[in-house]
Structures are given as C-alpha cells and as structure tokens.
Amino acid sequence: MSKAVVATTSMAGCFGCHMSFLDIDERILDLIELVEFNKSPIDDIKHFTKQCDIGLLEGGCANSENVEVLKEFRKHCKILVSVGECALMGGLPAMRNGIPIKECIDEAYLNAPTTKNCNPDRILPNDDELPMLLDRVYPCHEIVKIDYFLPGCPPRADLIWNALYALVTGDELKLPYEVFKYD
Amino acid sequence: MSEFVSFKIDGKQCMGRAGEYITEAAERNNIYIPTLCDYKGTAPKASCRVCTVKVNGRVMTSCTTPLQEGMEIENETAEIQDIRSGIIELLFAEGNHLCPSCEKSGSCELQALGYRFRMMVPRFPYLFPVREIDASHPKLIKDHNRCILCKRCVRVMKDEKGRSFFAFYKRGAKLEITIAPELADKITDEVAQQAMDVCPTGALLKKRKGWDVPVGKRLFDMKPIGSEFEQVK
Structure with a gap:
C-alpha cells in the first residue's frame, strides 16, 4: 500500500x-512509516509536486498570501484539517478584528515605544512584493471548505497524532477528555 | 413537608419533591442537566437556555420548571443535545472568546460546556463584535468581549442591604454589565474575587491576580463539568 501524502503549512500562526x-516524540518513527510529506516546513518542500491526501493548516488568513496558500491547499489536498485556535477562529491575530488597519499599522511602525524615535521619515511598509493585509483575520473555513477541525493552542500532540492516525488508517478517532482543550 | 413525586428522566425512574426545579431534582437523582446562567442558591433566570429539556414532549428550561408527578423528561436525546450544543456554539460565535489569552481558561464554565459537547468549531460564522475592555475600577476588569449576559453577577453579588453591585446598562444589542457607581467603592478584594468566581466566563476578572493555578490543576482540566453528579463519561 502506498503511503498517505501529507502537506502542512503555517499561515497567520506562530508555528x-x-x-x-x-x-x-518517538511516534515520529511510526509517522514516517505511515505517511510521506509533500509541501511542508518539515521537509522544506516549497511547492506542491503532486496531489496530497491530507493538508494540515495552522493559522488563519490575515493577508492575501495566506488566502493564496489556502486555496492552493484546497486544490491539492483531498482532506483539509484546520489545526489550532488561529485556523479555527483567527486566534490571537484576530484580536485586531475591529481595529481599523490604519490604526494597527500606525501603532506598529509609528507610535509603538520601539519605533517612535527610529522612524523619522515615518515610512510604512510599501513594497509591491509584500502581501496586502486583509480587512480582518478570517478563520480558514470562511475562505475554503474545511473537512475537520482540531482545537487547542496548540492542539495537544496526542490529539494531532490520534486524528492523523485515524484519518490515515480509517480507525475511529480517539478523543479523550484530557487532550481536547481550547488553550 | 412537601410531597414526594415520581418522574422519569430518559426513562429512568426518579423521585423528587413537588414544586422543586427539575435541575435540582435531577442532580439529587445523579443526573446532570447542563446549566450556565443558573447559580446555586439564587433564583433561576433561564436566560441562557442551555438547560433545555423536553417535558412531556414540550421544550422547556429545566431551571425554571417546577417538578410535577409523572413528568416524562427527555435529557440526553440527540435532539436535545443538538439544541444545547447549538446554543453553546451561538455564544462562542457571538462574542470574542479567545480562550488562549483568557485568565479564566480551564475554569470557565462556557469553555467546559464546549468541551463536554465536544464543540470543534461553531456551526455559525464568528461575528467579531467590537466591544470595550473596562479596567477603570481599581479592583476589577470588565471584559465585555467575554460577557454572555447571564446576569449572574447582578443576581448574586449584593451588599449587606441587598443592593446589587452590578446592573444591566443600555438596551438590545448594546446591552452590557456595569458597576453600580454608588457601590463601586465597596468592591473590596474579597468582593472582586467572589465576582470573578461567580462569572461563568472571564468577563469579570480580579486585578493583580492572573494565572495563579497551573495548567492541569484548573477546575475543568481533567474532569468534565457535571461529572460530580454522574458516572464519568
């Protein structure tokens, strides 16, 4: 049987x-028997080289590049799993939702204690290469269809392992109370 | 002496006193009916509707429905559980409940209900309302992002003359909790701590305290809410 192909990414998340x-831990040895990785920071493959079975998504969508990556994942993965509070609801980056973008940028580059006196020309990031910030931070499932959700900040290792194992082998997901947390 | 009556919850024969509320009777029969706005020792309010059950085929809130002889109550049917998880999901979608950055996380009753109902993500889109954090009081922080308007603090937190420390303020979608100005000075550290404990979420926080219970030892880290009344699920 060929191994399941897994892709992972971190969008507006913290890794x-x-x-x-x-x-x-040592289950990483079982993992390499179970799956092969495609696009992922784990093996540093930058672009999809084939269709994948499972895509694990960390982080929500805060800018245009996040949206592009997310849509790529939807195109290349049979099953998408939102992993962690940021992917599920925006998480800490979503604390800027409700604050106008200009206020956020001004605070970061002009008014913060560490930038107030170091940016005399009051330059804001304006390179064409930089992705545009979205009006607010979006949970992944508000941009594309997501098949499964794993809450936690971060989701406990056991939860991620149990879910991946269940998806790959077709077994029932084990969901003990202690590993199911929102923080 | 109130008279004893018999009734059924999910087919299980139970005994209780006529006129007591269904939630209380269920508890003494070792059956947990989830509640959120209800607070032991205070008159029920039925504002959250989490304790919804079916009584003789009709949907009612069990915290305000007095017990009668022969009641047939549905508690853990798929339909009722779906109504309840829908309500919990609505509460999560309606406010800004950022569990990772909340001091109350692990001891929060709303979160504990989310765990109990295995809520992965709300079925409703997040509203991300713009709400204030009011830290002007010397002892208390009010975070309106997390307030579910259960009115627990208004009903429970009273001074020696029976006046409430808290009150509802504004109307409709702008409704929020406020501290009664004439009683603001009387909120001591003890009152602030009690208010924090009474609040089912992290909307009322005592200042200069935070994160004093390690992860793993918080109220709902290891055992689901309600497990004290029943066999652990």
Whole structure:
C-alpha cells in the first residue's frame, strides 16, 4: 500500500502547532512509516509536486498570501484539517478584528515605544512584493471548505497524532477528555 | 413537608419533591442537566437556555420548571443535545472568546460546556463584535468581549442591604454589565474575587491576580463539568 501524502503549512500562526506536532516524540518513527510529506516546513518542500491526501493548516488568513496558500491547499489536498485556535477562529491575530488597519499599522511602525524615535521619515511598509493585509483575520473555513477541525493552542500532540492516525488508517478517532482543550 | 413525586428522566425512574426545579431534582437523582446562567442558591433566570429539556414532549428550561408527578423528561436525546450544543456554539460565535489569552481558561464554565459537547468549531460564522475592555475600577476588569449576559453577577453579588453591585446598562444589542457607581467603592478584594468566581466566563476578572493555578490543576482540566453528579463519561 502506498503511503498517505501529507502537506502542512503555517499561515497567520506562530508555528506552535507544528512544534506540538513534533511533540509526538518517538511516534515520529511510526509517522514516517505511515505517511510521506509533500509541501511542508518539515521537509522544506516549497511547492506542491503532486496531489496530497491530507493538508494540515495552522493559522488563519490575515493577508492575501495566506488566502493564496489556502486555496492552493484546497486544490491539492483531498482532506483539509484546520489545526489550532488561529485556523479555527483567527486566534490571537484576530484580536485586531475591529481595529481599523490604519490604526494597527500606525501603532506598529509609528507610535509603538520601539519605533517612535527610529522612524523619522515615518515610512510604512510599501513594497509591491509584500502581501496586502486583509480587512480582518478570517478563520480558514470562511475562505475554503474545511473537512475537520482540531482545537487547542496548540492542539495537544496526542490529539494531532490520534486524528492523523485515524484519518490515515480509517480507525475511529480517539478523543479523550484530557487532550481536547481550547488553550 | 412537601410531597414526594415520581418522574422519569430518559426513562429512568426518579423521585423528587413537588414544586422543586427539575435541575435540582435531577442532580439529587445523579443526573446532570447542563446549566450556565443558573447559580446555586439564587433564583433561576433561564436566560441562557442551555438547560433545555423536553417535558412531556414540550421544550422547556429545566431551571425554571417546577417538578410535577409523572413528568416524562427527555435529557440526553440527540435532539436535545443538538439544541444545547447549538446554543453553546451561538455564544462562542457571538462574542470574542479567545480562550488562549483568557485568565479564566480551564475554569470557565462556557469553555467546559464546549468541551463536554465536544464543540470543534461553531456551526455559525464568528461575528467579531467590537466591544470595550473596562479596567477603570481599581479592583476589577470588565471584559465585555467575554460577557454572555447571564446576569449572574447582578443576581448574586449584593451588599449587606441587598443592593446589587452590578446592573444591566443600555438596551438590545448594546446591552452590557456595569458597576453600580454608588457601590463601586465597596468592591473590596474579597468582593472582586467572589465576582470573578461567580462569572461563568472571564468577563469579570480580579486585578493583580492572573494565572495563579497551573495548567492541569484548573477546575475543568481533567474532569468534565457535571461529572460530580454522574458516572464519568
């Protein structure tokens, strides 16, 4: 049987969910028997080279590049899983929802204690290469169809492992109370 | 002496006193009916509707429905559980409930109900309302992002003359909790702590305290809410 192909990405996230994924300890040896990775920071493949079975998404959508990556994932993955609070509801980046973009940018580049005296020309990031910020931070399932959700900040390693294992083998998902948390 | 009556919850024969509320009677029969706005020792309000059950085929709130002889109550049917999880999901979608950054996380009753109902993500789109955090009081922080308007603090937190420390303010979608100005000075550290404990979410927080219980030892870290009344599920 050929291995299931897994892709992962971190959009508007902190890589905490990926770190938690690595927290599966010695089960990482079972993991490489079980799946092969395609586009993912784990193997540093930057672009999809084939169709994948499972896409694990960390982080919500805060800018145009996030949206593009998310749509790529939807195109290339049979099953998409939102992993972590940011992918599910925007998470901490979503704390800017409700604050006008201009106020956020001004605070970051002009008025913050660490930038107030170091930006005399009052330059704001304006390179064409930079992705545009969205009006607010969106949960992944408000941009594309998401098949499964794993809550947590980060989701416990056991939860990610149990879910991935269940998806790949077709077994029932084990969901003990202690591993199901929102924080 | 109130008279004893017999009734059924999900087919299980139970005994209770006529006139007591269904939630209380269920508890003493070791059956948990989830509640959120209800607070032991205070008159029920039925504002959250989480305790919804079916009594003789009609949908009612069990915290305000007095017990009668022969009631047939549906508690854990798929239909009722779906109504309840729908209500919990609505509450999550309606406010800004950022569990990872909340001091109350782990001891929050709304969150604990989310866990109990295994809510992965609300079925409703998040509203992301713009709400204030009011830290002007020297002892208390009011975070309206997390307030579910259950009115627990208004009903429970009273001074020695029976006046409420808190009140509802404004109307409709703008409704919020406010501190009664003439009683604001009387909120001591103890009152602030009690208010924080009474609040089912993290909308009322005592200042200069935060994060004092380690992860793993908080109220609902290991055991689901309601498990004290029933066999652990």
